[in-house]
Amino acid sequence: MSEADPFTYDGGRVDPGETQNVRYTISETYMGDPVRMPVTIVNGEQPGPTMFLSAAAHGDELNGVEVVREVAHEWDHAGLEGTLVCLPVLNVPGFIAQQRYLPIYDRDLNRSFPGHETSTSARRMAHRIFHNFVEPCDIGLDFHTSTRGRTNMLHVRADMDDPDVSRLANSFASNVIISSSGPSGTLRREASDQAVPTITVEMGEAHRFQRDLIDRALDGVRSVMAEFGLDPDESVHWPGWRTVVDGQDEKTWIRADVGGLVEMHHARGAFVPEGDPICTITNPFKTETTTVEAPFPGLLVGSLENPLVYPGNPICHLVELDERTQRALARNGGVSDGD
Structure with missing residues (x-):
């Protein structure tokens, strides 16, 4: 040796x-x-x-x-x-x-x-x-x-x-x-x-x-x-x-179209079916509410912690999962991602 x-x-x-x-x-x-x-x-x-x-x-x-x-x-x-x-x-x-x-x-x-x-x-x-x-x-x-x-x-x-x-x-x-x-x-x-x-x-x-x-x-x-x-x-x-x-795919970043206060409905690492609400954005009086829905079935790789957004601010990084990966994720009990 x-x-x-x-x-x-x-x-x-x-x-x-x-x-x-x-x-x-x-x-x-x-x-x-x-x-x-x-x-x-x-x-x-x-x-x-x-x-x-x-x-x-x-x-x-x-x-x-x-x-x-x-x-x-x-x-x-x-x-x-x-x-x-x-x-x-x-x-x-x-x-x-x-x-x-x-x-x-x-x-x-x-x-x-x-x-x-x-x-x-x-x-x-x-x-x-x-x-x-x-x-x-x-x-x-x-x-x-x-x-x-x-x-x-x-x-x-x-x-x-x-x-x-x-x-x-x-x-x-x-x-x-x-x-x-x-x-x-x-x-x-x-x-x-x-x-x-x-x-x-x-x-x-x-x-x-x-x-x-x-x-x-x-x-x-x-x-x-x-x-x-x-x-x-x-x-x-x-x-x-x-x-x-593909890290160059900008559609994976979901951005706010309105300003306001954000309530996230899913945690980091969650799987979100297509059409499910990711979050809601409200004004200070809660008289106007905007719901942000998942445009495709995806995984929340990254998400907002500070609940305040301007229009254009990123809300989450949603990675699209094909059906085969969704089945594998389900078989393995989802994502174990800490707290």
């Missing part, structure tokens, strides 16, 4: 059989103090692929933070074949401020990859993260939540036209995969374009830990590690049913 290789980055080295917790400098504050990103590198004694797990590219998206921390610090990696690069908080300034974007000029770190060492502050941070901890890997999982005021059921976003990305997405064992290459500058797109197949895992809402979703995501990580040989004692999971959706 060949020997495992060390994992190296600018300023450090982790040999086979070692685990290191690092606070890696990615920028500086206005006072010239270092902005340091937490990194845990677990290098197994046996050779195998290198996988990164990242979270909080948007600083208020916390569910993935706990997923990455538990993989790094609570799992037994004695039999690990390969290397785990665990990045629980990419956007350190946003995380500290508990806001989505970098406080520096309100830039989106997840539109700044792969970065550049002489460009904007966001792209300089992205460059140091990408060059040191993403490019050396073979596969990657990037964890996100919905933005404020909305919530997502656990699902995967991946470029299913790329066979390597498709293999990774299928192995994560989610019920729903939304297929698209992703916007330019996102970590998953830029990593995949650099031959590091990467998927985004969406789960829940911002500003909180949601235990059931975290546990489901941890099951997905175990399944990926089984598929790619990082953990030979695990097995690849099958979620019972699956649908793959």
Whole structure:
């Protein structure tokens, strides 16, 4: 059997059989103090692929933070074949401020990859993260939540036209995969374009830990590690049913045609038959009511949490299910999607 290789980055080295917790400098504050990103590198004694797990590219998206921390610090990696690069908080300034974007000029770190060492502050941070901890890997999982005021059921976003990305997405064992290459500058797109197949895992809402979703995501990580040989004692999971959706299909977003206060009639992850009311929108006096009906039989992948809308605001992300998938969903008792 060949020997495992060390994992190296600018300023450090982790040999086979070692685990290191690092606070890696990615920028500086206005006072010239270092902005340091937490990194845990677990290098197994046996050779195998290198996988990164990242979270909080948007600083208020916390569910993935706990997923990455538990993989790094609570799992037994004695039999690990390969290397785990665990990045629980990419956007350190946003995380500290508990806001989505970098406080520096309100830039989106997840539109700044792969970065550049002489460009904007966001792209300089992205460059140091990408060059040191993403490019050396073979596969990657990037964890996100919905933005404020909305919530997502656990699902995967991946470029299913790329066979390597498709293999990774299928192995994560989610019920729903939304297929698209992703916007330019996102970590998953830029990593995949650099031959590091990467998927985004969406789960829940911002500003909180949601235990059931975290546990489901941890099951997905175990399944990926089984598929790619990082953990030979695990097995690849099958979620019972699956649908793959074209992420470019705008009709899946249901938007308000009037402004007002919203009462949702179905929770995140619910199946809504065609013609059933998704929600009602009323004015402050409840003298005018608008009912929004499902235009097709679909699954509520994402839904509103903040019950206020302007015309044009998204109410929910409804994914159409064919009859075969509906039957499979029913056989499996619907969607188990947390709270």
